[in-house]
Amino acid sequence: MNILTDAEDMRAWSVEQQRERLSIGLVPTMGALHAGHEKLIEGAVDNNDAAVVSIFVNPTQFAPNEDYERYPRTFDDDCAKVRTMGVQAVYAPDAATMYPPDYSTYVNVEGLSEGLCGPFRPGHYRGVCTVVTKLFHAVMPHRAYFGQKDAQQTAIIQRMTRDLDFGIEIVELPIVRDTDGLAMSSRNAYLSEEERKQAVTLYQALQAGESLIDDGVQDVQAIVDTVRNTVDPAIVLDYVELVDADSLEPLKEASGSVLLAVAGRVGATRLIDNIKVEVA
Amino acid sequence: MNILTDAEDMRAWSVEQQRERLSIGLVPTMGALHAGHEKLIEGAVDNNDAAVVSIFVNPTQFAPNEDYERYPRTFDDDCAKVRTMGVQAVYAPDAATMYPPDYSTYVNVEGLSEGLCGPFRPGHYRGVCTVVTKLFHAVMPHRAYFGQKDAQQTAIIQRMTRDLDFGIEIVELPIVRDTDGLAMSSRNAYLSEEERKQAVTLYQALQAGESLIDDGVQDVQAIVDTVRNTVDPAIVLDYVELVDADSLEPLKEASGSVLLAVAGRVGATRLIDNIKVEVA
Numbered sequence: 322m323n324i325l326t327d328a329e330d331m332r333a334w335s336v337e338q339q340r341e342r343l344s345i346g347l348v349p350t351m352g353a354l355h356a357g358h359e360k361l362i363e364g365a366v367d368n369n370d371a372a373v374v375s376i377f378v379n380p381t382q383f384a385p386n387e388d389y390e391r392y393p394r395t396f397d398d399d400c401a402k403v404r405t406m407g408v409q410a411v412y413a414p415d416a417a418t419m420y421p422p423d424y425s426t427y428v429n430v431e432g433l434s435e436g437l438c439g440p441f442r443p444g445h446y447r448g449v450c451t452v453v454t455k456l457f458h459a460v461m462p463h464r465a466y467f468g469q470k471d472a473q474q475t476a477i478i479q480r481m482t483r484d485l486d487f488g489i490e491i492v493e494l495p496i497v498r499d500t501d502g503l504a505m506s507s508r509n510a511y512l513s514e515e516e517r518k519q520a521v522t523l524y525q526a527l528q529a530g531e532s533l534i535d536d537g538v539q540d541v542q543a544i545v546d547t548v549r550n551t552v553d554p555a556i557v558l559d560y561v562e563l564v565d566a567d568s569l570e571p572l573k574e575a576s577g578s579v580l581l582a583v584a585g586r587v588g589a590t591r592l593i594d595n596i597k598v599e600v601a
Numbered sequence: 602m603n604i605l606t607d608a609e610d611m612r613a614w615s616v617e618q619q620r621e622r623l624s625i626g627l628v629p630t631m632g633a634l635h636a637g638h639e640k641l642i643e644g645a646v647d648n649n650d651a652a653v654v655s656i657f658v659n660p661t662q663f664a665p666n667e668d669y670e671r672y673p674r675t676f677d678d679d680c681a682k683v684r685t686m687g688v689q690a691v692y693a694p695d696a697a698t699m700y701p702p703d704y705s706t707y708v709n710v711e712g713l714s715e716g717l718c719g720p721f722r723p724g725h726y727r728g729v730c731t732v733v734t735k736l737f738h739a740v741m742p743h744r745a746y747f748g749q750k751d752a753q754q755t756a757i758i759q760r761m762t763r764d765l766d767f768g769i770e771i772v773e774l775p776i777v778r779d780t781d782g783l784a785m786s787s788r789n790a791y792l793s794e795e796e797r798k799q800a801v802t803l804y805q806a807l808q809a810g811e812s813l814i815d816d817g818v819q820d821v822q823a824i825v826d827t828v829r830n831t832v833d834p835a836i837v838l839d840y841v842e843l844v845d846a847d848s849l850e851p852l853k854e855a856s857g858s859v860l861l862a863v864a865g866r867v868g869a870t871r872l873i874d875n876i877k878v879e880v881a
Contacts (some may be wrong), residue, residue, distance in 0.1 A: 328766040425711045426764035434706045458766040484706035486608040486738040
C-alpha cells in the first residue's frame with residue numbers, strides 16, 4: 322500500500338492507474354476510522370479497480386470554537402486497518418502543505434449550505450467543498466464515497482460535483498449504527514458513559530418520528546414535536562427538521578423523499594443523525 | 602477539428618489524448634478572436650501535442666449592468682480561424698447547460714480579487730474562477746494560456762490553480778497591440794473612430810509612467826499622476842495603480858516586479874491596459 326503525502330505524488334500515482342484504464346474509488350476521511358468508514362471503504366474496494374482512502378483532519382471545516390485540536394488522530398491504526406481491507410493508496414497530506422500562509426481560494430455551494438447545520442457551523446461547508454475539491458484534484462477518482470450520516474454534506478458534494486463538471490460519481494452509503502443504535506461517528510469517542518446513554522435517544526427519537534410518518538401522519542410540526550419530546554432533555558438540540566431529501570428545502574407536509582434530521586449537543590460533543598423515508 | 606458542446610464529450614475526448622500520453626494546451630476564450638488570442642493559440646499549438654480552444658461567453662462574469670447581451674459573438678469565423686491554426690478541438694458549451702436553473706456552486710479567490718478591477722466589477726472574478734474551474738474539469742489540460750492584458754485575472758487563476766491542486770501549468774503571454782498601440786480586446790469593436798483615438802492614450806499614458814520608472818522615479822504618486830494626466834480627459838478613469846506584479850498589493854515605491862495598470866471608460870466601453878516593469 323502506498324502512503325502519499327503530496328498532491329503531485331498522489332496525482333502521478335493516479336495517472337498511472339488511469340493509463341492502465343483502472344478505475345479509482347476514493348473515500349475521503351478525517352481518520353479515526355470506524356465501522357461507518359469501513360462500509361465506505363468496502364464499497365470503494367468492491368466497485369473499483371483501485372481504492373484510495375484520504376486521511377486529513379481539515380482545519381478549514383472547523384469553526385474557531387470547534388474541536389480541530391482535539392479531534393481524534395489515529396493515523397497508524399487507520400493505515401493498518403485499511404491495508405487489510407485491500408486499499409491501494411492512502412493520501413495523507415499535512416495541513417501546512419494543503420493551506421500555505423497565502424492560501425486564498427474557496428469553493429462554496431449556496432442554498433444547500435445555508436439550512437440544517439449551516440447556521441450552527443459557519444464556514445463548515447465552504448471548508449468541506451474546498452478540501453473535497455483539492456482531494457478530487459489530487460486523486461482524480463471515478464467514484465467517491467460518502468456516508469448518509471452527513472446527509473447535508475453528501476447533498477452539497479453531489480451538487481458541487483455536478484455544477485463544476487467534475488465527472489465523478491458520488492456514492493452515498495447508509496448509516497452504520499452501533500448495537501445500541503447510535504450512528505457511528507469519530508466524535509462518539511468523546512462521550513462519557515452517561516452521555517452515551519443520552520446520545521442513543523437521538524436515534525430513538527428519529528424512529529419515533531419515522532413511525533408517525535409510516536402511520537400516515539403528514540403534519541410536520543407533529544412529527545418534529547414527537548422527535549423533540551423523545552430526545553433526552555439533557556441534550557441541547559440545534560434543530561429537528563423535516564426537509565426534502567434532495568433539495569434540503571423545509572417541507573410543508575411529509576411527502577416524497579424526506580430527510581428527518583437532528584443535531585444536538587451532548588455535553589461538549591455535537592452529534593447529528595438522520596433517517597430518510599420514502600412517503601408512499 | 603472536433604467541436605464539442607458538452608462537458609462529458611469534451612472529457613471523453615481529453616481522456617483519449619491522455620491515454621496516448623499526449624499533452625493538452627487549453628486557451629479559454631469568449632470568442633470574437635483577435636490577434637491577442639492568436640498568440641495564445643500559437644503558444645498552445647507549439648508547446649503541446651493537442652491544443653483546445655474554448656469559446657464561451659460566460660454570463661456569471663458579467664455584472665448585471667455590463668455588456669453580456671451585446672458582447673460580440675462570431676462563432677463561425679472563430680472556428681474557421683482556429684481550424685487553420687492547427688487546433689484539434691473547440692469546446693463550446695451553451696449557457697443553459699453550463700448553468701442549469703438550480704446552479705449554486707462558486708469558486709472565489711479572496712484578496713487578489715478585491716483590488717484593481719474588483720470593486721468596479723462585483724462578482725466578476727468569482728464568475729471567472731468558476732467558469733475556468735469548469736473548463737479545466739472538462740478539458741483536463743496540462744497547460745492553460747492567458748493574456749497579460751488581463752493581468753489581475755492571470756494572477757487570480759494562477760493562485761486558484763495552485764491553491765486547489767489542479768496540477769495545471771498557467772502560462773501568461775505578453776499583450777498584443779494594434780499598430781496604434783491599443784491593446785487587443787474584443788471590446789475594441791465597440792469603439793467609434795473618435796473613441797479609438799482617445800483609447801490609444803491609455804497605452805501612451807502607461808508608457809509615460811514607464812519612462813519615469815526607467816528614469817529612476819520611485820514615487821508612486823508622481824508616476825500615477827503622470828499616467829492620469831496623459832490619458833485623454835474624455836476617458837473616465839476607474840483607476841491608475843502601481844502594484845506588486847505577483848501579490849497585486851499596492852506599492853509604497855516603485856521597486857521589484859511592478860504592474861502599472863489602468864482601467865477606464867471610453868464612452869460606454871470599459872477598457873483596461875497595463876505594463877509590467879522590472880525595477881533594477
